[in-house]
Amino acid sequence: MISRDKAPTAQETFMQMAQAAGLRGRLLVTVGILFLVRLGIHIPIPGINREQFRAALGGSNQQVLSFLDIFSGGGLSALGVFALGILPYINASIIIQLLTAAIPALENYQKNEGEAGRRKISQITRYVAAGWAVIQSVFIASFWLKSFALDFGPIFVAETALALVAGSMFVMWASELITERGVGNGASLLIFVNIVATLPKSLGDTINFAQTGGRETVGSVVVLMLLFLATIVGIVFVQEGMRRIPIISARRQVGRRVLAEQRSFLPLRLNQGGVMPIIFAAAVLSLPLLIENFIHNPDYSKIVRTYLVPGASGSWAYALIYLVSIIFFSYFYSSLIVNPVDVAQNLKKMGSSIPGIRPGKATTEYIERVLNRLTFLGAIFLGLIAIIPTAVESALNVKTFRGFGATSLLILVGVAIDTARQIQTYLISQRYEGMVKQ
Numbered sequence: 391m392i393s394r395d396k397a398p399t400a401q402e403t404f405m406q407m408a409q410a411a412g413l414r415g416r417l418l419v420t421v422g423i424l425f426l427v428r429l430g431i432h433i434p435i436p437g438i439n440r441e442q443f444r445a446a447l448g449g450s451n452q453q454v455l456s457f458l459d460i461f462s463g464g465g466l467s468a469l470g471v472f473a474l475g476i477l478p479y480i481n482a483s484i485i486i487q488l489l490t491a492a493i494p495a496l497e498n499y500q501k502n503e504g505e506a507g508r509r510k511i512s513q514i515t516r517y518v519a520a521g522w523a524v525i526q527s528v529f530i531a532s533f534w535l536k537s538f539a540l541d542f543g544p545i546f547v548a549e550t551a552l553a554l555v556a557g558s559m560f561v562m563w564a565s566e567l568i569t570e571r572g573v574g575n576g577a578s579l580l581i582f583v584n585i586v587a588t589l590p591k592s593l594g595d596t597i598n599f600a601q602t603g604g605r606e607t608v609g610s611v612v613v614l615m616l617l618f619l620a621t622i623v624g625i626v627f628v629q630e631g632m633r634r635i636p637i638i639s640a641r642r643q644v645g646r647r648v649l650a651e652q653r654s655f656l657p658l659r660l661n662q663g664g665v666m667p668i669i670f671a672a673a674v675l676s677l678p679l680l681i682e683n684f685i686h687n688p689d690y691s692k693i694v695r696t697y698l699v700p701g702a703s704g705s706w707a708y709a710l711i712y713l714v715s716i717i718f719f720s721y722f723y724s725s726l727i728v729n730p731v732d733v734a735q736n737l738k739k740m741g742s743s744i745p746g747i748r749p750g751k752a753t754t755e756y757i758e759r760v761l762n763r764l765t766f767l768g769a770i771f772l773g774l775i776a777i778i779p780t781a782v783e784s785a786l787n788v789k790t791f792r793g794f795g796a797t798s799l800l801i802l803v804g805v806a807i808d809t810a811r812q813i814q815t816y817l818i819s820q821r822y823e824g825m826v827k828q
Contacts, residue, residue, distance in 0.1 A: 394809070404479040413573070413816055420572035423564045424583050430472035430560070435553050438469055443538040473530075474523055478582045479562045482519035483577075484666070486511060491726055505781040519562055520555070527554035551736070573816075574809035579748035582805040585798045610786035617782055621775050625803045628771050631660035633764055639742045656733070656744075658761060665724035665800040668776050670723070671715035709781070719773055720769035721762075730757040774801070776781070 434440070440760075490496040490511070499507035531550035539546050565576030572579075600611045634655040678694045697707040734753040743749050747756045 399619055410454055412520070415815070416571065416573045416816075420574065420579065421717060423568050423572065423576075426581065427472060427475075427561055427564055427580060428583065430557060431470040431475070432468055433471045435469050435471060435473070435550055437540050437550070438535060439538045440469060440798065443469065443535070462809045469535075472555050472561055474526060474554050474558040474561075475584060476558075476561050476565055476577050478523035478526060478558050479515070479519040479565065479577060480581075481522050482515050484516045484670075485518055485522075487726060512581055520559060522573055523558040524551065527551035527558075532553065551584070554803065574805070574812055578801070578805045579809065581801055585802060614779075614782060614786055617779060621779060621799055622803055624771070624775065625800055628661050628768065629804055629807060633658045633760060635760065636745055637737065637742050638745055638762050639740065654742075656737075656757075658728065658757075658764055659768075660764050661772065662727050662761075662765060663768075664804055666723050667716050667719035667769065667772055668800065670719040671776075675712060709777050712777060716773045716776060717766070717769040720765055720772060724761060724765045728757075728761055730754045730761060750796075772800075 474668065486496070489498055496511065496514075501507075503510070528547065528551045530552070531547040535550065536542055561580065565580050568574065568576030568579060596611055600608050634657055637654045637656050639652040639654070652706050675698060678698050682691050682694050698711070731754050734757060737743060737753060738749045744753055744756060764772050
């Protein structure tokens with residue numbers, strides 16, 4: 391018998407996943423689409439010398455491509471039709487989120503037009519994703535693949551760009567299909583699966599590295615694994631951590647009934663932006679490396695290779711710039727998600743207030759002060775988990791996990807928590823439906 395007064399346990403969850411027809415169908419749809427997307431990554435684009443391209447991709451001059459290859463699940467190195475994957479859609483979503491705060495029309499769609507406004511924003515995001523995919527595919531076909539094409543020319547660029555854009559649009563449609571008819575957020579699950587797909591190779595390389603080395607090598611690998619486990623535990627605590635600000639609703643009269651004061655809370659998460667601040671900071675720091683590949687200036691290359699590459703002689707400067715960038719984008723993204731002025735106005739409209747705080751400007755200042763403190767703690771945590779694993783890898787000379795770092799761990803843990811929570815919510819709703827039928 392399943393207890394109805396508590397959340398389902400892991401054993402109950404797996405039993406109901408197998409028994410509930412609706413959930414079982416959603417899981418099969420999700421797994422089938424994920425398998426189809428992974429299969430498309432390995433369908434090759436013709437006309438490219440892949441051996442030469444993989445060798446260049448693994449070189450030190452292509453660290454940005456190696457970083458992006460993690461999120462495409464090896465799609466860039468394999469150069470399949472789904473090589474771009476969900477990245478154009480993610481970039482378009484970030485661009486639209488930033489523009490929503492700057493363009494009044496988009497802000498009106500999001501705040502005042504309800505479901506119809508959200509559909510319009512989703513449609514605009516799709517158009518932006520298509521345009522971004524065209525730009526990325528033409529850039530890849532024109533510049534990155536110029537040295538590896540067997541017959542380079544305008545026809546090669548057009549065919550390659552068309553294949554990459556079509557593959558990216560199919561992946562975008564698949565992610566929306568998972569969100570609508572499957573389990574979890576489709577875009578997040580696709581990134582999750584792509585990152586997981588790169589783990590077997592990294593683990594195999596790490597095992598071979600430990601077997602070929604001595605005791606010191608084995609000790610270094612063990613220390614790095616323990617650090618990864620500690621980082622995962624820390625991510626779980628911070629992702630679930632929040633500050634609950636108490637709220638009191640005023641006494642109201644509805645007809646002849648007088649409703650007593652109601653107590654609730656306003657949840658403010660410790661890490662409002664999730665993994666986005668790290669992604670933004672990494673994108674900013676990758677720009678100098680991309681520029682270096684085109685200008686070929688010795689002085690500029692020396693500065694970039696010394697101060698803006700992890701593991702270089704001046705990597706302390708890279709770590710400092712990385713940390714400052716993460717803190718800046720944490721505050722920036724937090725301001726986009728939570729607006730203290732809007733929160734204070736909504737509380738005032740609902741007749742609610744924070745105990746000991748006046749409604750209006752005082753409430754805004756209080757929420758802003760609490761949010762700034764939480765954002766600072768969350769940003770410091772993000773900076774530490776972004777820098778420490780990379781620093782320990784360089785110190786221990788274990789480079790088999792190169793590219794798999796804090797960003798990947800944050801995405802894996804965050805998506806796993808959100809998907810598990812959605813499955814439990816679905817099971818609890820089915821449980822209550824059964825109670826109503828009885």
